[in-house]
Amino acid sequence: MSPKPPACRKKTVYTLVESKADLFAALLAHHHALLKFPEPAPDATARDQLIANVLCLARYLLSPEQISLLRLIMAEYTHSPDFGRVFLRSHVTKAKNKLECCLAEIVKKHTSLTADPKEMAAMLFGMAIGEFHLGVLVGFRAAPSKQALEKRARDAVDIFLAGCTAHLAL
Secondary structure (H helix, E strand, O other): OOOOOOOOOHHHHHOOOOOHHHHHHHHHHHHHOOOOOOOOOOOOOHHHHHHHHHHHHHHHHOOHHHHHHHHHHHHHOOOOOHHHHHHHHHHHHHHHHHHHHHHHHHHHHOOOOOOOHHHHHHHHHHHHHHHHHHHHHOOOOOOOOHHHHHHHHHHHHHHHHHHHHHHHHO
């Protein structure tokens, strides 16, 4: 019988980080570094930029690694409520910030558009990704195909921008 490998003890891990929440934050920071938004082309329209950013976010959030992380948070939340706060603060907020920046540019160009870019990003995010994300997260569906995801992103951005245009006409 071979000897057992030495166990990784909490003392060893906690010499590197102060708490379970800090360890989790470091894990999230590592995964968040994998999120690389595309640089906009010089001639890219607001529509092109929004579609590219929505697709980038969707691919990232629907990846098996991200779905696993979110499931971990959900499972651990009752034991460590800090996990949810760390996830929201360090992961979701930073990821949606890119959409907010694109939408802030649209608001800046159309001074009569008074909507809050943060609220606009939340609406676009929900319309483009929300149903897919929830379905994959709870296991009701597989991640959508590349074609289905691209179609949803284009349709959501088009509907969203049409709504902005209608709002401007009011």
